[in-house]
Amino acid sequence: MGETHRSGCPINLSLEVFGDKWSLLVLRDMMFGNRRHFNELLSRSEERIASNILADRLSRLVRLGMVSKAPDPSHKQKVVYSLTEPAIQLVPVFAALGAWGRRHLPASPELSVRARLLEEGGPALWERFADELRELHLGATRPPGTPGVLAELTAAYEREVARG
The missing domain is CATH 1.10.10.10 (Winged helix-like DNA-binding domain superfamily/Winged helix DNA-binding domain)
Incomplete structure (x- = not known):
């Protein structure tokens, strides 16, 4: 059907x-x-x-x-x-939407910081983030010592909120 x-x-x-x-x-x-x-x-x-x-x-x-x-x-x-997996493969789409919104719309600093980091990090960061999401959501394993992106994005957001 x-x-x-x-x-x-x-x-x-x-x-x-x-x-x-x-x-x-x-x-x-x-x-x-x-x-x-x-x-x-x-x-x-x-x-x-x-x-x-x-x-x-x-x-x-x-x-x-x-x-x-x-x-x-x-x-x-x-x-x-x-x-x-199809949702995780949207990481570059979210990065592009965030970059565009940050550039052209009145986005707040605390809600823009993750978009800025994703834009600056580019495809290499997006892939690391996707791999981390695969670990969190799908049970995949990442190579040992691979730095987490989610904690980095969250910490940057929290620093920005604290400044506010």
Whole structure:
């Protein structure tokens, strides 16, 4: 039972998967905020996503294969959401969106710092970040001694907030 697509254009097909703002923001929060539970995604959303919209987007992202859902081993009634490989491969897209937004829109300094670091780090940093996400979300192993990108991005964000 395949889905009907408006056209076979790759940009159209991509937008049909993650083209509404909430889907991209959920993926962003999972990727850059390491938010893996419904309540974390809900309560720590800068944009204040409504719970019914969050539930809808999570189930849509699971259905489309961008996110997986599994029982949380640490808590019987919770589930943990993980990015899938196709979602992890969006790292360069998020880097480009952040760089463009930082350059052309009134982005705040604390929310721009990660975009700046990703832009400056370029493809080598994006690949290291993707490998770290594969480790966190897919259980892959990184070579020993590979520096983590998420901690670096989070620390830069927290320094910027402290300055504010």
